[in-house]
Amino acid sequence: MKQTQQNVAWQENGSRSYLISIVMVAVLGGLLFGYDTAVISGAEKGLQAFFKGAADFQYSDFMHGFTSSSALIGCIFGSAVSGFFASRFGRKRSLIFAGICFFLSAWGSMEPESYIMPQGRASLELLYVFNAYRVLGGFGVGMASAICPMYIGEVAPSNIRGMLVSWNQFAIIFGQLVVYFVNFIILGSHANPIYDAVGKIANWADCQWTVETGWRYMFGSECVPAALFTLLICFVPETPRYLVMIGQDKKAEGILARINGSNKAKEIIRDIKETITVRTEPLMTYGFLCIFVGVMLSVFQQAVGINAVLYYAPRIYEDMGMKDPMVQTVIMGIVNISFTLVAVFTVEKLGRKPLLIWGSIGMAIGALGVALTFGNPSLGTVTMLSIMVYSASFMFSWGPIAWVLIAELFPNTIRGAAVAIAVAFQWIFNFIVSSTFVPLFNMHLTEGDDFGHWFTYVMYGVICVLAALFVWKLVPETKGKTLEDMTKLWKK
Structure with a gap:
């Protein structure tokens, strides 16, 4: 029974x-x-x-x-x-x-x-x-x-x-x-x-x-x-949406039934088949703006400079005079993972856009804090806290939420190609930021000055402000929408 x-x-x-x-x-x-x-x-x-x-x-x-x-x-x-x-x-x-x-x-x-x-x-x-x-x-x-x-x-x-x-x-x-x-x-x-x-x-x-x-x-x-x-x-298992695209509807429905229940599975299969009339459509079927928003989410996620901190954390803390930079790096990792959990448990309540905007503002404050205090021994604690604010703000916003939006923003029939383009831009800008950080950071106008330290973090702070404006004006809220709803959204 x-x-x-x-x-x-x-x-x-x-x-x-x-x-x-x-x-x-x-x-x-x-x-x-x-x-x-x-x-x-x-x-x-x-x-x-x-x-x-x-x-x-x-x-x-x-x-x-x-x-x-x-x-x-x-x-x-x-x-x-x-x-x-x-x-x-x-x-x-x-x-x-x-x-x-x-x-x-x-x-x-x-x-x-x-x-x-x-x-x-x-x-x-x-x-x-x-x-x-x-x-x-x-x-x-x-x-x-x-x-x-x-x-x-x-x-x-x-x-x-x-x-x-x-x-x-x-x-x-x-x-x-x-x-x-x-x-x-x-x-x-x-x-x-x-x-x-x-x-x-x-x-x-x-x-x-x-x-x-x-x-x-x-x-x-x-x-x-x-x-x-x-x-x-x-x-x-393979994803149900891919299985429908290759004509394996029964197998897709079986997986969806195990996840959502039999009745809901039939409804989802119906929605998928309505939006997947062919396996793929031309990339620009839903307009330039659809692709542009996805690409710029990737660009801003990297252009705010977070990976320059993650990849070179021990060197940064060593330059700040920390005795054991590896310990500081581990502490930063613990802070990062804690604030990522904030996004995990609030993204469905608060939505994607508010988290991105508030995260951008927090990053801008942290970056400017580093710019104003880096190199001053008496303000070393403020510098470290500013780096933590900068990193933590990224972790509850652009870190996870950009991936959420890239995964759900595009219509089914162009998702594979559109995600590939968006993520490729992400790695291109990751490489640009990572490879330019050390030369920018060590740049001097006169011998011995800290111009590079100041300029680099001011630049990242300005980019964070631009990222907030981009999200406010152009990024659609996808909270609670199905992947099939994206087709209707961009067709408008």
């Missing part, structure tokens, strides 16, 4: 535990996204010292900047082709391929010699191979960054879709926090290299292990979550 009642309840309301289980597997892709992009923050100093020891070439600061950011090149290409992969091979198989890229990149970054080249001997050839592995991992990150939110958005009921897609951003920040801890534990009692006035390592006895081995363990640690994600994603 009890089993019969459970079956009736399942048929009427669906299984929330089933929905949560497949979403949790999908958000592992977000965790790997965060893990892969933040692992460089702990490894880059040891990696730099390792390649500075090469005998056949001189490892310049420019080369190190490129090497630290090379994964982002793969991210650009991975996100650009994600629409093709998602439409041609499906969301699930594309994520499996991304997981394989993650694993191979982690292993190859740890052992770029691949048991072929001389072990532990830095060379230009080894630098090329290392960057190739990092680009491969970036390719997986780029694909996952576009397809994971798309996957979650396409399986989630409309009344909790924003919250579930926000969990993907939580997973990204959690992945970054995990790797901050992992890097901290791996480093242990060992030190990062410190250079003297002539550019030689001044603390070789303390940092030898870090330079020769430590950075390898940091990159290799990603093999564990990458293998777990690749295995588990094999057991989740």
Whole structure:
């Protein structure tokens, strides 16, 4: 009798535990996204010292900047082709391929010699191979960054879709926090290299292990979550909307019934079939503004400068005179994850636009606070708090909410291609911000001044204000709307 009642309840309301289980597997892709992009923050100093020891070439600061950011090149290409992969091979198989890229990149970054080249001997050839592995991992990150939110958005009921897609951003920040801890534990009692006035390592006895081995363990640690994600994603279903697009209506209805209940599943299938008259439509079917809004959400999410802080956090705290910058980085990771939870639990109540606007204002205040106080020893605490305000404001707004909107903003028939374009722009601007931060930050008008510190954060603050105005004027509120409603919205 009890089993019969459970079956009736399942048929009427669906299984929330089933929905949560497949979403949790999908958000592992977000965790790997965060893990892969933040692992460089702990490894880059040891990696730099390792390649500075090469005998056949001189490892310049420019080369190190490129090497630290090379994964982002793969991210650009991975996100650009994600629409093709998602439409041609499906969301699930594309994520499996991304997981394989993650694993191979982690292993190859740890052992770029691949048991072929001389072990532990830095060379230009080894630098090329290392960057190739990092680009491969970036390719997986780029694909996952576009397809994971798309996957979650396409399986989630409309009344909790924003919250579930926000969990993907939580997973990204959690992945970054995990790797901050992992890097901290791996480093242990060992030190990062410190250079003297002539550019030689001044603390070789303390940092030898870090330079020769430590950075390898940091990159290799990603093999564990990458293998777990690749295995588990094999057991989740394809998204119902993709199944309808390829003519597998019955299979799609069965999945929707398990998530929403039988009656609701029939209604959703009807709505999907009304909007998916063909597999795809031309990209500009719904007008230029539809694509422009999606692209600019991605551009502003990166142009506000957050990844310059996330990627170079230990260096920033070291420049501020902090004794243990890795500890400060971990603290920032805890703050970030706490404020990401604010977005997760308020996005369906407050809506997308209010969170973005208030987050932009908070970021502007934090950025200007850093600009006015950085470099003043007596105001070091204010500088650190301003960075925390800046970062926390991003985490409850642009961090998760931009992904929510990108996942749900576009009509079904152009979603794959439109998301790919939007996310590609996100990674392009991520690369621009990450690669220009150090030169801007170290810019001087006169010898010894702090013009670069002031100018960089003032610029980010102004961009935050522009982002708030953009959201207020152009971004539609999607709270409570179905993905099929997007077709009607943009047709207007």
